[in-house]
Amino acid sequence: MKVAIFSTQSYDRLYLDRYKEGSQLELTYFDAALDEHTAGLTQGFEAVCIFVNDRVDLETANIISANGVRAVVLRCAGFNNVDVAAAHERGVKVLRVPAYSPQAVAEHTVALILTLNRKTHKAYNRVREHNFSLERMMGFNLYGKTVGVIGTGQIGAAFCRIMLGFGCTVIAYDPLPSPALKVQGVTYVPLEELLRTSDIISLHCPLTPATHHLINKEGFDMMKNGVMLINTSRGAVIQTRDAVQALKSEKLGYLGIDVYEQEENLFFRDLSERIVPDDLIARLMAFPNVLITAHQGFFTKEALQQIAVTTIKNLNDVALGTTSQNEILPESKVYR
Template sequence: MKVAFFSTRKYDSQYFSQYNAAYNHELNFLEVPLNSHTAPLAKGHDAVCIFVNDQANEEVLQELARQEIKLIALRCAGFNNVDLKAAAALGIKVVRVPAYSPYSVAEHTLALILTLNRKTHRAYNRVKEGNFALNGLMGFDLHGRTIGLIGLGKIGLVTAGILKGFGCKVVGYDIARPAEADSLGIDFVDLDTLYAQSDIISLHCPLTPDTYHIINSKSLAKMKKGVMLINTSRGALIDTKAVISALKSEKVSYLGLDVYEEEAALFFEDKSENVIQDDIFMRLLSFNNVLITGHQAFFTSDAMQGIVSVTLQNISDFEEGKALKNQVLP
């Protein structure tokens, strides 16, 4: 099949070209994101492959349908950027990568927790300048602390397993109780209990209408003073203005983000020569207890191999008329 890849970077073309030798698709890599202005670039292709910040709303889907696109292949797990009802009405199938390497995101979650706690990023900069003072670098033992995980899918469960290895008490919430929760020693609780008990809260749930701004002024008020908040899932799970207020009041003492609600205008690009216009994002950067990475939690060689293999297999299954086991339905 002839596939237009949107929002691609050098590593995308490198990995997909390498693994495509076994699938023999015709891949066209475009750096631009998919939106209403760029959708006509899909002309002459059979399918499009998109990433987390590409737009596949009704307007874009209608244009893709005019270009006779029959398949949208997401090279990620999330699909909140696709209007599934509109896609179905237009006869466009949507497939995704439901799991690649849950260890990549889980381990990055731990990297954020450990860096914020032990302030290794600040210590690194001090030592480079010849400053070996320990003032302001004190952390706490993770052993014995209570960690709350919102979302107990594959990533949440792997995160729980790692945290149990540190000697943490892990409490978790999900709309469905996974069987693995008991074997991992996770205490399954409701959200209010999780908020009240947790020293650290980490988000691992998808973005849905029910989870949009699940962290807001009301939920923050239920948390311990000095809580650490981590988000490696989707930016819009957090009401950023509410979290900024909580940082100012010291309700939240640590914030680690790999995602941001308005990241589409920032992440995956070199903005070092630009004046960043997002005042809310710049306010976040002004706090010395906030650590932000640019949506890199997924970014390991193991995860990329999984993403590429599943994506190309999804495309081949569609081309060959096979059942689409990774299809996303409205």
């Protein structure tokens, strides 16, 4: 089966080629993202493989289905960038990697918290310039702080367990509370209570109509002054313009994000020699209490291995006509 792989980096090629051995898959790699402008590249392919910044909307689904594509296989868990109903109506299956390494994202979340709090990124730069002063480097103990977790699927659950290990009080909001996490010491509360009482808030929910701009001006107004907000889920869960205002008013004391609402125009690219026309991210980077990483929370050897293994299996299932538990049906709304 011929497969067009979009938005590829060197590491995608390395891992997918390694785990396709022994299969009948013919993989062709494209640097470009898949959307209605690049969908013509799918001519002659039976399946496409995409990542978080590719877009399979109605128009793209029309083009790829007309070109003979019969499956869209995601190299990620989230599928908010795919019009699943449109694909399904055109006979195009959609499959995903439901879980690869929850620990990878959870651990990166903790890295953002510790870096923002103890200012290790600033300390690194200072010491390299022979500045050994501790002025303006003070942090706070995580022990005893209240950490609010929004979304307790596999990643959120892994993060909860880590923060319990730090001696934090962990509260959570999720429409489907986890009995196991309750036993381990996590307390589920209404969203408004979580926003009001947390010292640190970490987002681990999928992007759905219900969670789009979940954290907005109204939410920021409920939070404690100086709260730390971390987002390693999807960028549009936060209303970025409202976050900028919360930073300006000092309501928001720290912001750490591994995702960004307009990241498809920025992330996974080297733009170091270009003018970046995104005024919002430029404004965010101007704040000394903001830390941005470029969607690298998933980026560990273990996660890339699992993504490649599951992706190749999904593609083989499509080639053989085998039913897969990783297929996304139109009624699917969220992942956990």
